[in-house]
Amino acid sequence: MAEKKRKVLLVGWDSADWNMIDKLMANGLMPAMKKLVDNGVRGRIATLDPPLSPMLWTSMATGFRPYKHGILGFVEGDGAGGVRPISSYGRKVNAFWNIFTKEGLKSNIVGWWPSNPVESINGVMVSNLFQHEKAGGEVIALEDWKIPPGTIYPESYTERLAELRVHPQEITGNLIMPFVPKAVELNKKEDKRLPIIARFLAHSTSLHAVATELMETEEWDITAVYHDALDHFSHGFMKFHAPKMEGLDQEQFEFYKDVVNGAYVYHDMMLDRLLNMVDDDTTVIVVSDHGFHSDHLRPKFIPKVPSGPAVEHAPYGVFAIMGPGIKKGEQIYGARVLDLTPTLLSLFDLPIGKDMDGNPLMDIYDHPKEVKYIDSWENDERFGGELVIVEKADKATNAAALQQLIDLGYIDDIVAKNAGESDDALDKNLKNVLKENNYYLAKSYSNGGKYDECLELLLEIEDKDKPDFRFLIDIIDSACKTKRFKLAEEYIAYVRKNELMAERYLDVLEAQVSIGLNEPGKALMLLERAIEEFPDSLQVLIDLGKLLLSLSEFDKAESVYRECLKIDAKNVYAFHGIGISFLRRENYEVALEYLLLAVDGLFHFPIAHIHIGETLALMKDYENAIHAFEIVEAIAPVYKKTYRWLLDLHEILGNKERVEHYTNLVSKFHGGDYRIITGLEGDKLIQAIKKLKSSGVTVNANIDDIYDNNRNVSDKEWIEEIKEDLIYVPIGLIPSLIMQYSYRILYVNEACENTMDFINSKSKIRKKTLDHELLEGLKKQENRTRVWMNQQPNLDILYLNDFDDLTSKLFVSFIGGSNLA
């Protein structure tokens, strides 16, 4: 019997959020979604920054980040000096429907944002402008409602599909009632919200009708339907959702508190219909591009800047999949919006482009599946569909779509008012649009770790005559990330001088700079000052906690992170911070508990996995430590320290083949890999070096007077000439190490007070030193070094508290002293 052909039904719900869905499923109000979850796999899907839908849905349709796919923002230039809603003209890479067309697979694509004009694919395509019924701010009457050009492919389907559109004027009172049960009590003339509900309901119904029509009447391999209504309902009505937000009028709350729930239930009803239309051989996917805050994290106000409403978006959306060969009732972790297209390709056994930024989600499969790769789909010259040519831009349609974006608060009304005009104002308007899109491009660079490109672009578009605080914040941030601290300082001074931002907010930014410049005391003062003004700011608390961890103030750090959990009980960064605080206090069991909570909430959190690996290694659970580092290797191969850890751990377990593998990988790193011993001066450090030497480890230090060695650690030749296993570097010189090399640092933990006694005992012979000054100096020196170490990506640090640790397998492996007893 021939194998049944795989079909995929892909349902996109913009902004869908598990917090909403889980509550409704628990109350039996989303049975279709529950069926999908119970019989398939679910997971959170990480969004990208900026979390703007046209950019995200294009990343989902292509597997590329925005700086590669070219769709930036909500509007674009129309090529004639004006602006128009973002279109498919700007997309630079293949979408999955183009790849499927090349492969002879048939697609129905409905409503994808952006997809106007449509493309001549193998199948049917209906664009995101299909359902719009406005011309500018005016509603087109039902009888005058035409399908704009470029909306449907094949064009011959226009008449049949047009009749499936539902106009908001057709939405009756009894259709609104489930959303607003007390609608009859509202003053219909004054209330502006009921027509909005009618509009969103009409839009989603129109798209659903087309999707079902095509599923019934067309042959297809994939049907993909995208709904923006949940996002629009949420932006319009989440503020009325229970529990009532502080300051909201009680009567308004009573009227509209059911709208968002109603919208989710309606989407579930549509999903139920779709599930009833497909057979068991169809794979069904429901996915969203980001989540939406529905609880105490709802913002109290929306910034009055373009795309301001995006602050309501939550960083994780929804991913659920059910079908043949897919696990049942399980969760997956680590999905990103970039992974959708690679996953679709894997479902059809098609190769994934190595140039794609996403990866296929292989954990969804109940049996291991082979993944094929090609260099790029962009080099495949087979026909994948081309844009339907629209000879004359339809101004009314453009204006309608722009108006919708204004209504949602995503763009300024000035943008749309000037659309279609041809004067200086229009030129200026276009420039503003392009500038805004360049800002999103810069954000996308930053999100992809391309901080240099981000900074370069921001410096180019930033205009001191018209300062935009968003640009300035990101300039300072990317200057810090690229270690251009002086530039960051210049911008902070400029912003302070011109009073462009709240002083305390600037303190937070300046603290970042101070950390980079190795001035932890100043950073601490700035953050503590900021926290007084923003006691509920998660970001400030997290920054403060991180700094306290660097300063080894573990109790204080834990307490700051616990404050974070009072604001956001599931904050993964707080879990991570508390985990580290316990790890450094050698309470490994509790550390592991918190670190696991962190990765449970955010699987794509490589540094937390590294800390889990480190904790497990210290607990001598080497097998599981390897597993933790292998996760890092898979999700973030850029962390070189992972390979060194894996090498050590396999060495401990005697896995010769793996040792060879990781030795080869580590040897490919540029520069050298040096092992350092450091710590505050004192008996403990001297004893550690003595013990190491007596165990056969060679150390580049004179035990009798290690402090008299003259060395210049920033001298490349000096370090390269050292042949010993371990190099002693005084604590104060650690920040001067040349960073082109990788280092493993054995840090001998010693209390400053002990060091002070040690030095004073020597000082009796030399000169008298005031205790409190010396103590402060030592603390300062240690803090600077610890903070600096915390900033470096290529340092592995093992803290030595106890001499017994010296004989542990992990320690022996760490310093590479195979001849150690």
Place this chain on the structure above:
Amino acid sequence: MLNGKPFEVPPGGSLGVLTLGSIGVRAWKKAKADWDKKNKDGGEKA
């Protein structure tokens, strides 16, 4: 007809009918048109 069975379509529509998709929208538009025609012809008001 849905799966060989008739389904009720109120002229004012229902969310259940709309979520049937194309079949529901067509049936609703027809029910509305029939209702409008009946009202126009017979002068009856809903």
